[in-house]
Amino acid sequence: MRCLRIGAVLLVVLAGASCGSTAKSASSATRGSQVGTSNTTAPAKSMWKLVTVSDSNKLIALSCPSATLCIAVDDGGNALASSDPTGGPSAWHQVAIDAGNTLNAISCPTTSECVAVDNTGDVVASTDPTGGPSAWKVANVDSNYVFDGVSCPNPNLCVAVDEEGNVVTSRNPTGPASAWKAVAVDGSNGFDAVTCATPQLCVGTDDHAHVLVSINPTGPTSAWTAADVAGAADGSNVVNGVSCPSTNLCVTSSSGGAGELILTSTAPTGGASSWKKVSGAANNVPFEDIACPTTSLCVAEDPATDVITSTDPTGPASAWKGAVDEGKPNHLGGSVSCPTTSFCALVGNNDVVTSTNP
Secondary structure, rough: OOOOOOOOOOOOOOOOOOOOOOOOOOOOOOOOOOOOOOOOOOOOOOOOEEOOOOOOOOOEEEEEOOEEEEEEEEOOOOEEOOOOOOOOOOHOOEEEOOOOOOOOEEEEEOOOOEEEEEEEOOEEEEEOOOOOHHHHEEEOOEOOEEEEEEHHHHHOOOEEEEEOOEEEEOOOOOOOOHHHHEEOOOOOOEEEEEEEOOOEEEEEEEEEEEEEEEEEOOHHHHHHEEEEEOOOOOEEEEEEEEEEEEEEEEEEEOOOOOOOOOEEEEOOOHHHHHHEEEEEEHOOOOOOOOEEEOOEEEEOOOOOEEEEEOOOOOOOOHHOEEEEEEOOOOOOOOOOOEEEEOEEEEEEEEEEEEEEOO
């Protein structure tokens, strides 16, 4: 995740990109407390639990391959693992895996493989993500460029993106640096995020109003197609986190000169015209990150410290509801992971927020 790349609000409820945050307000939730709902339209049954973990750094991202394993990463080069993500602070165990660097994204395609990327072009991978420091291997695969996203649709393919417009891929993600290949895809634009619904469909987003789509993500530059989906005349809109629960649905959002938009497509390879724009949803703020475990549930974070959900993500603005107000103003950052419809986890600053009924 990047912090205010171009003055656009770079969202969210809870994650921890290296943006600053204000002190906890008097109404902030305490450790292990249940987090209240943000408005009367929110589902009453939606229960979210906030836990402050003992990490002096800011949590940036997390990946939960199952409801019984989450791996979070922070801006100090640490991984925090939990086999009981809904537990208390003691359920999270920290290990230094990339000392001194900021780990910006992580993807765990299975409980026995995780791949993280950092701000110096490193991939940090493990086949035993709950193990100690020696269980993680660091490989510099992208010069000293800043990675902003990584997605691994299966253990044999990972796709990472950086702030220089490059896509870096590997069919042996836990292998040496030579197992990774970089391709210049997005000119001078910087990627913001990437997701791969399958090995045959990956969708990236950038800081100039584009989504970039490929059905052959390990291919050459020409294997990726860019589409201006936000519609800002100056290309100023940042397109943020993206989730594709299937090859027939992708959901993202953008902010900038074209306004605050939710963007959805049921044919993501169909070019700009295949993306639907909705404004005025969720307090008219974009999402920093979003996870859609199915086509009928999306969970997102916004900069007003809200968790936003929809059971009809291609619907109108009213289809998006505030599910919970985490209660910490300016709790900036953004990462959410939902391996199933019955479990979601989010991180931000030193906090983990979970729900077994999102």
